[in-house]
Amino acid sequence: MRLRLVRAEYDGAERRALLSAARTGAVPGRHAALIKSREARRRCLEGRAEEAADAWREAVHDAIHAGLTEEAAHWLYALRAVNVQYGPLTAEIDDEHRLAQALRATGSGRVLDRVRDPREQAMSSLVRKKPIEAVLSARCWLTDSAVTGSWAHETEAADFLGDLYTDSSEASLAASYYQQAGKSKKLVSLAETAGDSLLPIESLHEGPWWVRHARAALVAAQADLIQDDRAARLLDDLTDLATRGLAGELVELPTQSLTIQAVKSACALVSRGTEEQAARLLDLLASEVPREPGHYRFIDDEHATTCVDIASAHDDLAYIALTRLFDLAGHGVQKSSILITEDTVLRLMGAGSYRKGLADQEVSPSPLTEEQRGALCVKAAGFVAEKLFLADVILAELDPGHPSVREQAAQARDRILARPEPDPRRVAFGTRMVSDSFLVGFLGEEDRKKCLAKLLEVARDPREAALNRQDALSGARNVVIQLPTETQPATFQFSKPFVLGERDGSHLDERVTGRPHPLSSFKVGSVSASLRGQGLYLAAASATALEEKQWVRDQALVLLHSDDNALVQAAAVTLSAIGSDVTGDIDANLLATHQHIGVRQASAVLSVQHMERHQDLAMRLTKDSDVRVRRTLAVAATHVAWERAASVAALLDVLRGDARHSVRAAAISRKVSSGAV
Known part of the structure; x- marks a missing residue:
């Protein structure tokens, strides 16, 4: 019978003959149950969830009458797994679990006779730290589960084997089993630990939705490692999958997990494809832009990033892609607003602030015409009127001569200067001091000096929370680099106590910064409470004399020994940017051994x-x-x-x-x- 079932996997006539025999009673009950469970497994793999559930119910019925209570329990769990994977997710989701537990108390009849249950043997071997025995037993467990149509156990066994191979440093084998089990998160984690090793990616055209979801997630995780020619082929496959999903043609959960992942993975590869492929993906995502106010799409961040990637890779599509990016920002997608203020988009736009920052370098020309750039600047001006996220910063970056820029800068100045004294009874987080300090740069020197003085006052005040004081130091850095050099020595002297840690200690440090007590019921976050990193940035920005730069360099080297990762990062960034005139004596070989x-x-x-x-x-x-x-x-x-x-x-x-x-x-x-x- 088992050989006939193997043949039925690829021979439709044999499959129909076996099903007919099982339904007419031409075979014993135990064989009829096995035939129906295997048919249910095949239907499940094909996405025919309701038909699969019916076949497993028939298998449970036959198994109970044949005394195969253990197998009947397994098939009840298969029914539950189908409901989880395909829906509906209702309050009765655990009914099959309770029935299975009741069945197991009545007997232990099995289709396959084993001296010991391979599942139990695999787990026992794992506990006894015998990985070879665990792998052999788990393979037997997986085979038995497939033979008997025990769907839930088949997925569990594949997941178990993936874990075993991961622990044994067999990443390729682990990836294959994780794909079979549909474990997307474990695949992404495995890809991160695999380094530059490309894990096997199986076909996106075959398998149930959770298997293809896992494969698509692996594509996104390894997009940087995939060969160029294969990346283009995968991009076509993912775009086809996403097109079918957005059209409602895929069999998956109502949450559209596979569709969303297919879009995200296609976005990860779009810069590797042709101009036609990029245009096709942009057209596909066009329907995801319009929305009601306050609504969000799960692919918004990837959509915005894709627009920048396409504009960077294909000059002929730059205007279309950037227009889409601005449209997303206009609908409240914050990722789009952030990307518009970054160097890549500023370069593509030919923004004056970007060129000013690279005045000593050769800057590639913008792919946009003046008319196209002007149209995008009009959109940016509209953001200000609608008070969208970072709208004032975007307009100032793209069109600093716009009348609204000076008005927004004056409002930013007023917000900084009007900041109230700290109230011990309440603390507000999430200041605008950093973005406001950028806007103040469009005002006169006297206004900038006043704002600098206020920001330094806030940074000095221990009654303020550490997060707010850090914002004040960052804002002071933004202002001081736009002031004449004669004003910078005083700021440098002001920053030195912060760099040395003498100004650490702020309001509510023990509650909202640092590591919370493990028994504390009030855990806000784990950000650093130290002001030394922001102080170092301010000192580096205000250091003009060689001796001052050397002092900053020495302090950065000291902070490299800190246990606070934020301070180590600040020190590393400072050493990279301080200039080659003071870094010649640093032992770069020693830095290269740092963790x-x-x-x-x-x-x-x-x-x-x-x-x-x-x-x-x-x-x-x-x-x-x-x-x-x-x-x-x-x-x-x-x-x-x-x-x-x-x-x-x-x-x-x-x-x-x-x-x-x-x-x-x-x-x-x-x-x-x-x-x-």
């Missing part, structure tokens, strides 16, 4: 700045286990001065052969600029 990723990124920047000393280090960093280090190295190498281009040629050649697409793109797409690192 913190930010410090190793700083070592990559310093190795390129001082290539004559650290060429060997730079070449070693091309093999760093973290892609972020290699990507930082590539970006730094492509921004060296023209006269030093020869010194990084060999380095760039190595990076252009990196396993990661983002590293290769960083080393290839940018021309060596006339500015200096």
